Amino acid sequence: MKLVIIKYNAGNIQSVSFALERLGVDFAITDSPEEIAKADKVIFPGVGEASTTMAYLRNKGLDRVITSLKQPVLGICLGMQLMCTFSEENSTDCLGIFQETVKRFLPQGDMKVPHMGWNNLTLSNGWLDNAIESQYAYFVHSYYVPVNPHTSAITEYIKPFSAAMHKDNFYAVQFHPEKSAQAGELVLKSFLAL
Known part of the structure; x- marks a missing residue:
C-alpha cells in the first residue's frame, strides 16, 4: 500500500508522521500532484x-488534486474543515466536498474558545471502530462543523458538533488522532483498513 501525507503549510505533519511510524506504516510526505x-x-x-x-x-x-481523488482520503482538523464548502474563518471558500459551513464557536460562560481538551465521541454511522465510543479524543479548535447527514461521530462543546464525517471516499476527523492515544490509533487503523 502506498500512503501519502499531503505536504503544505500545516503544522501537524510531523506528529502525524510519528503516529504512523508507531503503527509501522510506510508513507511519503509530498506536495506532488x-x-x-x-x-x-x-x-x-x-x-x-x-x-x-x-x-x-x-x-x-x-x-x-484533492477534490479529484478517488482513493480513501482522511482529513484531520483544519483538513476536515477545508473539505467543507465555506468557513467563517476569514470568510473562506473551501474545497466543497462536504456541503457544509464551518462555524466559529461563540464563548459561553466559562466555556472558552478555542476548545482545547479531551472529549468522548458518540458514533452516529460509519467507518470508525466501535471501540472508539468508549475512548476520549484530543481537540484543539475555534471552528466547528455542525452535525449534518455526513456526520459519523458527534461530540459536544458549547453545542453538539461533528467530530468525524464521511462522504464517498472522503473521511474526516475534527480531533487529532496523532495526539489522541488509543482513540487516535483506532481512527488511523480504521482508515488504513478501508
Missing part, C-alpha cells in the same frame, strides 16, 4: 488558518 494521485490512500492533515491555507493549496494546484 502526480504522487498524491497515484497513492492508495491520502492523509490531508491540518493545523493553521483557513484562508492562507486555501490560498496555498490553490497556488500549488492541490485544491483540484
Whole structure:
C-alpha cells in the first residue's frame, strides 16, 4: 500500500508522521500532484488558518488534486474543515466536498474558545471502530462543523458538533488522532483498513 501525507503549510505533519511510524506504516510526505494521485490512500492533515491555507493549496494546484481523488482520503482538523464548502474563518471558500459551513464557536460562560481538551465521541454511522465510543479524543479548535447527514461521530462543546464525517471516499476527523492515544490509533487503523 502506498500512503501519502499531503505536504503544505500545516503544522501537524510531523506528529502525524510519528503516529504512523508507531503503527509501522510506510508513507511519503509530498506536495506532488502526480504522487498524491497515484497513492492508495491520502492523509490531508491540518493545523493553521483557513484562508492562507486555501490560498496555498490553490497556488500549488492541490485544491483540484484533492477534490479529484478517488482513493480513501482522511482529513484531520483544519483538513476536515477545508473539505467543507465555506468557513467563517476569514470568510473562506473551501474545497466543497462536504456541503457544509464551518462555524466559529461563540464563548459561553466559562466555556472558552478555542476548545482545547479531551472529549468522548458518540458514533452516529460509519467507518470508525466501535471501540472508539468508549475512548476520549484530543481537540484543539475555534471552528466547528455542525452535525449534518455526513456526520459519523458527534461530540459536544458549547453545542453538539461533528467530530468525524464521511462522504464517498472522503473521511474526516475534527480531533487529532496523532495526539489522541488509543482513540487516535483506532481512527488511523480504521482508515488504513478501508
